[in-house]
Amino acid sequence: MERNLFSLRELEINEINSLLNRAMAFKNGEVSHFPDRIVGNLFFEPSTRTHQSFIMAEKKMGMQNMDLFPEGSSLKKGESLYDTAKTYEAIGADALVIRSKEDKYYEALRGKLSIPVLNGGDGSGDHPTQSLLDLLTIREEFGSFEGLKVLIAGDISHSRVAHSNMEVMERLGMKVYQSAPEIFQEKKRTYHDMDEIIGEMDIVMMLRVQHERHEVKSVVDCESYNRDYGMNEKRISLMKPSAILMHPAPVNRGWEVTDEVVECEKSRIMRQMRNGVYVRMAVLERALAEGNS
Incomplete structure (x- = not known):
């Protein structure tokens, strides 16, 4: 069995x-306990939820963790990600969780390590464990995926969450719609006016405006962005009674979601965070269980 987790595109639906x-x-x-296993958490980009929920998952499973802090590492001397990963392998790590600003960074590691790598997010490419926790949250709510309508709205072009979710949700039988300002759109997709379709949606998934990935600072201000493309009390009132609001977080409050909506009755944002621990326990088990070599 494959022990790496690079992208959900590489997994079958049954997996x-x-x-x-x-x-x-x-x-x-x-x-599920792995008291003799050591996991290296290599986060080359800032992270709270993904990093800390992996650490919590490791602790719940009795594992030990080694955490890389880039500012105090040999990365500052020019060491490559590959050599850093090989160092962790050499000194005894049993698995690596890696986040990098480079799309598909894992291709430089594929087949070159004897220990599994779990992708904690690569650039604007993929975020497999975020997609899994989103799917878990949706399945808890609705029981299945087939036929559900989901609107993914916001900074789509820069979002690894959107790129992961769109692909896997469509494979699972969900109908995926997109809404985004023109500056955040990708040409290959069809976009909708949020107000025109929000009442038909089962799930509305807002995306963080990723200011740090924009080559040019957006001229859009917070108030006008939320009015035109964000979630607020007015749009919540347009949603179906059974519909839910999701967001991968961190939330730029006031931009994608206003304060009064973040923890409203329809919001599942906090549940997504909780489910992240259990999903990461599952992928760690898959990576480290005996017989998965």
């Missing part, structure tokens, strides 16, 4: 469902 089943089992109290 995705198996990971979701294991994550739910962990949420329901099942345990």
Whole structure:
């Protein structure tokens, strides 16, 4: 069995469902211990939720962790990601969780390490564990995926979350719609006016405006962005009674989502965060379980 997790595009639907089943089992109290395993968490970009939920997952499974702090490492001397990963392998790490600003950084590691790599996010490319926790949250809410309508709205062109989710959601039978300002659109997709379709959606997934990835600072201000493209009390009132609001976080409050909406009745943002721990337990188990070599 493959132990790496680079992208959900490389997993069959049955493998995705198996990971979701294991994550739910962990949420329901099942345990899986790996007390002799050490995981290296190599985060070359800032992270709170992904980094800390991996650490929490590792602790719940009895693992030890080694965390890289780029500012105090040999990266400042010009060491490559490949050589950093080989260093962790050489000194005894059993698995690596890596986040990098480079799209598909993992291609430089594929087949060159004897330990598994779990992708914690690559540039604007993929974020497989975020997609898994989103799917777990949706399955908890609706029981299945087939036929659900989801609107993904916001900074689509820069979002690894959007790129991961669109592909896997469509494979699972969901109908995916997009809404975004022109500056955040990708030419290959069809875009909709949010107000025209929001009442038909089962899930509205807002995306963070990724200011740090913009080559030119956006001229759009917070208030006008939320009015035209964000989630607020007015748009919440247009949603179906059974519909839910999601966001991968961190939330730029006032931009994508106004303060009063972040934790409203329809919001599942906090549940997404909680589910992140159980999903990351599932992918760690997959990577380190005996027989997965």
